[in-house]
Amino acid sequence: MELKDHVVMVTGANGGIGSALVRAFLKAGVKKVYACARNKDSLSAVLGDQRVQTVEIDITNASSVEVVACTYKDVTVLVNNAGTAQGGLLGKQSSARAEMEVNYFGTHAMCSQFAPVLGANGGGCIVNIISLLAFVSMPSIGTYSASKAALHSFTQGLRGVLAKQGTKVIGVYPGPVATRMTEGLQMPLATPEGVAQEVIAGVIVNAEEIYPDEMSKGVIQGLAADAKAVERQFASF
Numbered sequence: 001m002e003l004k005d006h007v008v009m010v011t012g013a014n015g016g017i018g019s020a021l022v023r024a025f026l027k028a029g030v031k032k033v034y035a036c037a038r039n040k041d042s043l044s045a046v047l048g049d050q051r052v053q054t055v056e057i058d059i060t061n062a063s064s065v066e067v068v069a070c071t072y073k074d075v076t077v078l079v080n081n082a083g084t085a086q087g088g089l090l091g092k093q094s095s096a097r098a099e100m101e102v103n104y105f106g107t108h109a110m111c112s113q114f115a116p117v118l119g120a121n122g123g124g125c126i127v128n129i130i131s132l133l134a135f136v137s138m139p140s141i142g143t144y145s146a147s148k149a150a151l152h153s154f155t156q157g158l159r160g161v162l163a164k165q166g167t168k169v170i171g172v173y174p175g176p177v178a179t180r181m182t183e184g185l186q187m188p189l190a191t192p193e194g195v196a197q198e199v200i201a202g203v204i205v206n207a208e209e210i211y212p213d214e215m216s217k218g219v220i221q222g223l224a225a226d227a228k229a230v231e232r233q234f235a236s237f
Helices: 016-027 040-046 062-071 093-120 139-165 192-204 214-234
Strands: 007-010 032-037 052-056 077-080 125-129 168-172
Touching: 007 016, 016 032, 016 040, 016 192, 032 040, 040 052, 062 093, 077 093, 093 125, 093 139, 125 139, 125 192, 139 168, 168 192
Parallel strands: 007 032, 007 077, 032 052, 077 125, 125 168
Antiparallel strands: none
16 A cells, blocks of 8 residues: 555554654655544644644544544544553453443444545555454453453454455554553563554555564464463463
């Protein structure tokens, strides 16, 4: 997929990966980037290029998503990057619901509203930033893992549903990345810029799944060789 002249929408563009994605798409030569966040004032880091337009949206609010889809009808690449991690596995059901609302239902709403937009514009592409933890749970953030597993399953189904209108659907599965979500985490962290570069490369070659860092590549190989061994390894985290 040649990115030149495409119009890209990135949710969660005020975060580490989101802002890196905006810059990477601009460098790749896209025509325009809609940088989205709940609060437009939080998007100052992505300003400075006339091709960037900030958009205020709450992906957990159906009306907000619908208004944005009806307003920005020139989108050809949708990048669902917005996400939240609140930790834990048992006990705080409110945290689990919040993660599902953003990580699964919010992305579901964006895909549902923008699928017709992309279809009308020739097909385009949906990129869902998921997580390596969609494949193996980390108990300390087990509800987050569950929400990302749901998003992975949805992404697989979406790929089949939208194939007939020519929309490419890509799942991105990073390991831990150096962002606000991973502050204090004592393990090697990928950079947001590195993840963004891998996403751009994957979109260009029409990859269906992107493993953008060394940990994600290694773990996915481990799962193919001995999934239970990987599960036991992650059970200690």
